[in-house]
C-alpha cells in the first residue's frame with residue numbers, strides 16, 4: 001500500500017517541481033515560510049503536547065535557566081509556547097532557512113533576551129560542547145540530509161545526561177489516511193505549497209528503526225518511544241550517555 005503512495009508522490013514531485021528531488025536540500029521560499037507560519041499559528045494548540053513532553057523529560061533538579069535547543073525551529077512557535085511555561089529557560093532556535101528563521105525572530109521579539117535564533121544546518125552547529133540541557137526537534141528530521149551526523153552534533157552540544165526529543169512522521173501510516181489528513185489540512189486553510197512541503201516529508205521515509213539506529217550510532221541511549229500504526233507521528237526520546 002505504502003509503496004503505491006510513494007510512487008505517486010515521487011511522480012507528483014518530479015512533475016510539479018522540475019529538477020528538485022528528495023535528495024537535494026529543500027529550498028523554502030518566503031511564500032512557503034509565510035504559509036507554514038500562518039497555518040501553524042492557527043493550530044498552535046498542537047505545541048501543548050510538546051510542552052508537556054519537554055517538561056516530563058527535562059532532568060531534575062532543573063538548572064535555574066535550562067538551555068533548550070529547538071532544531072529546525074521553523075517559525076519559532078514552539079519557543080513562543082515554551083517561554084510561557086518555562087519562563088526562565090534560555091531557548092536556542094536553529095534553522096537552515098532564512099525565511100523561516102525571520103518568522104521565528106518576529107514571533108519571539110517579546111522574549112528577545114531569552115530567545116536566540118541561529119541560521120545553521122543541524123549537521124554543522126556553531127556552538128561549544130556541552131551547553132544544552134534538552135534538545136527538541138519537531139517534524140524537521142525528515143528534511144535532514146545526514147541524520148547521523150546531525151545527531152552527533154546534537155550529542156556534542158548536550159550536557160552529559162541531556163536529552164533529545166525527536167518527533168517525526170510515521171512512514172507506516174496508511175497512505176489513504178495520509179491523503180485524508182492532507183485533505184483535512186486543505187480544508188483547514190493550508191496553502192498548496194504547504195501541502196506539497198508536508199507530502200515531501202513522507203518521501204524521505206526514515207523508519208523509526210533507522211532513526212533509532214542513527215541515534216545509537218551517535219552515542220545516544222533510547223529511553224522512550226511513542227509509535228502506533230494508526231498514528232501519523234512517532235516520538236523518540238534519547239539520552240546522552242554520561
Ligand SMILES: C[S@@+](CC[C@H](N)C(=O)[O-])C[C@H]1O[C@@H](n2cnc3c(N)ncnc32)[C@H](O)[C@@H]1O
Nearest residue numbers: 072073074095096097100121122138139140143
Ligand atoms: C516542517 S518544519 C517544522 C518547524 C517547527 N519545528 C514546527 O514544528 O513548527 C521543518 C523545519 O526544519 C528546517 N530544516 C530542515 N532541514 C534542516 C537542517 N538540515 N538544519 C536545520 N534546519 C532544517 C526547515 O527549514 C523547517 O523550518
